[in-house]
Amino acid sequence: MLLPEAYDPIRNAVRLGGVTLEAPEPAGQRPALAAYIDDHIEEHVAHLQRWMRQPSVSAEGLGMKDMAALLRDDLVDLGFADARLVPTDGHPGVVGSHDAGAERTVAVYIMYDVQPVEPADWSVPAFGGELVDHPLGRVLMARGAANQKGPERAFLNAVASLLAVEGSLPVNLLVVAEGEEELGSPHGQAVVDACRECLAAADAVLLPTNGQNAAGEAELILGAKGLLYLELSTAGSPAGGPTRSEIHGSYRAIVDSPVWRLVHALASLLAEDGTTIAVPGYLDAVRPPSAEERRLLGEVLAGWDEATLKTTLGVERWIGGWDRAEALERLLCSPTLNIDGIRAGYAGPGMKTILPHRATAKLDSRLVPDQTPEEAVSLIRRHLDRLGFADVAIEVLAGYPPAQTPVSSLPARAAIDVFTRHGCPPVVLPRVAGSAPYHLFTALGLPAVGAGLGHGAGAHAPDEYMVIWPAAGSGTAGSQSAGGIKGLAGVELAYADLLHALAGA
């Protein structure tokens, strides 16, 4: 938790980033809204379940059109009269606006796709939308519960509640949704372009998320690393190696091996320490953390639960035995070059003696300011060419730059204020170690934050869940209870208050 010693629930203020923010009085018609949400919570849970039961696996093209239509129809039901699909060369986008006649406009980013599932690894059907008892409470266990359909539909529940109780919204809303976040947002720009005029009028962008960890500690996300996703491959060619199919392994005596070639090309990308990127110039664009980032990092570090992260990841030691300060800074401020997978030939049980005719590796590189994916891939290409690996093919599967929003921006200040009032003063992360398409909005000059209460886990893994009714001790079912993990009702109320804060801050 960020500076817990500085949080004074009585003064209703939190000192953050060296600045003491006085939280405004509660906005909106809070008691009526809370009562409404509590009264309709079963119906709101059913909305989340409905979203979970509609598969939307972008990598496999599973249920994508149906999920896009479902989202559009939900927006229409909420009064987004112009909600529509945005056709792309991939899965469609969905956009829609709700003109409340308000002074301010808030854009909400929604990813409606999810990761693939391995059904055998799940203890419930991954697309069953089941409610399950869990040590943290009663949870919705399904693919997308945490990443991100759960918190996204919770946000729309909050919108529905505001409309029901207050008759209108405190801000104009613009929904920008894509179905390819898990693919690296290859058509995210096309979706943004489809509502560029509306976006020009926006004051802030929200990316709904479950921002609380299992201990109830909240975080606010100001940005993300960029992403470069590459496929490197080698194959037999007229210059050498088997061109048509694998051949008997004994011919290695006179036939070149595409697998060995890929192994050597890959090895050249990283120094022998196994960590330092060895591509010349790759780190040149990395700027050191700014003063504001240093301050935020220090505050994040103070409350960073390194031990829990190690347990969660199943990692006993960081690279090089780094201490927590170094590890945290590397996690948030260093670019990476990771092998996501590699495949060639036979790797099943027992023996098969073959010389494979091709080999493939998938790599992702997380980029930090001021790196760009275009420059990064060009440096890798140049490096391989220089070493004589011109035959190693590089396919760029995804690429977008890092992006970041100042802590002094409207949505950051509003979220800190509201979450603090809800008993969850957030840790402010200048960026996350992962990637998300914040750049689609920051490139337009819009401040964008990943914000929301509630807890979920299991993104990209089996038994993904979002806590709906927290168990006693990890939070309570009521929307008004302070501290601990917020249940769905608390999550929704915080979103409603956040929209009021964005209107009035």
Added chain:
Amino acid sequence: MLLPEAYDPIRNAVRLGGVTLEAPEPAGQRPALAAYIDDHIEEHVAHLQRWMRQPSVSAEGLGMKDMAALLRDDLVDLGFADARLVPTDGHPGVVGSHDAGAERTVAVYIMYDVQPVEPADWSVPAFGGELVDHPLGRVLMARGAANQKGPERAFLNAVASLLAVEGSLPVNLLVVAEGEEELGSPHGQAVVDACRECLAAADAVLLPTNGQNAAGEAELILGAKGLLYLELSTAGSPAGGPTRSEIHGSYRAIVDSPVWRLVHALASLLAEDGTTIAVPGYLDAVRPPSAEERRLLGEVLAGWDEATLKTTLGVERWIGGWDRAEALERLLCSPTLNIDGIRAGYAGPGMKTILPHRATAKLDSRLVPDQTPEEAVSLIRRHLDRLGFADVAIEVLAGYPPAQTPVSSLPARAAIDVFTRHGCPPVVLPRVAGSAPYHLFTALGLPAVGAGLGHGAGAHAPDEYMVIWPAAGSGTAGSQSAGGIKGLAGVELAYADLLHALAGA
């Protein structure tokens, strides 16, 4: 073909290895035997089909017990009264002897296992034993047709024919069969040990094989490279990396990667030229070709159809652009270090951003005299340890030494003689580029050769076949016809003559 200009069918002699061998007169009751085989060829084909229809995939444990029992029963039917299974920790061996009261004893090595199949890649059921029309004639297309159940059962058909026509065999026979050749013969020694006493009395060992290529040219095999099959693997451990499962790829910023580690360890095994083995000392035990080997190599080279091999393999250029002389010598005389397969993480379509918790590579190394698998693996281990890769695990899946029999040995001279008389003077290969367990016999001081006429192809591949009735031009169906690809009848007659030659030479 070996020195075709030196082959004089009239003089019935062939100059080989610098020595002119005078072929003895036809032995055995040749005309009656040929007539018997021709009369019973349908029945003999049916025996091969019966063997094909009994799957025996050692890697998958498919049909192994049934095939072992089938082989044993066939031996009993042939008068091998003591034929029996030899239990091992893996698939059983099968041994049996036939005491003809003869002066000489010949051991026959049989592998009764076959490679796995990918049914979708076959144009007929792989275990259907179907006869199919093929440009080369009517062929038996099935897994094992060429490697090795086809020629092996053809040999037993010859034995049955000798017994039927002549009432006895010219030599005592000892069958030594294993079901794990495709697994690297891990229990081959145990099977040999089960009949060590009988083997001590043997004069020669035959490994039945289809020794003719598609052009009808024959080869005689005097040995094979040794085999070392390794699995190298890395995994997260208390020293670093994810220990439990894959984690999100963004954590690469602070978490060690078992995949990168394996890539670097592998890269260290081979010089940057992608060919030279960089493990210190690995080549020290390699002895240069002997004078006899040099002479044989020269003779092989004279008739080596390099272009056809390139076409068959789908390879347009040997390593380094080597010319045919260098390529042939490397193929037969150089050790190899080959990656058969590598696997880690996700390598399917699209993106998945993970840091895999383990990685595996399979490697085979072909060993030449005087390398040993024990020394080879120990050198690799020492090399990795020295470079700090002590955490890279090495599992030895198979290992046996190279082995070779002199061209002056009894079975080599007999085979050259007989095949020459059958119109197929053989190229004599000092060894093949691949591996086979000749060492099981040569270690006992026994001369062992891979010998047989006939043509088959597709070992370890789809649509494996053995020619049963050659098309006109590639040979004829009759057992007496000279030259071209021998059909099953010709193959069997050559085996019968070979046993006579072994008795009388």
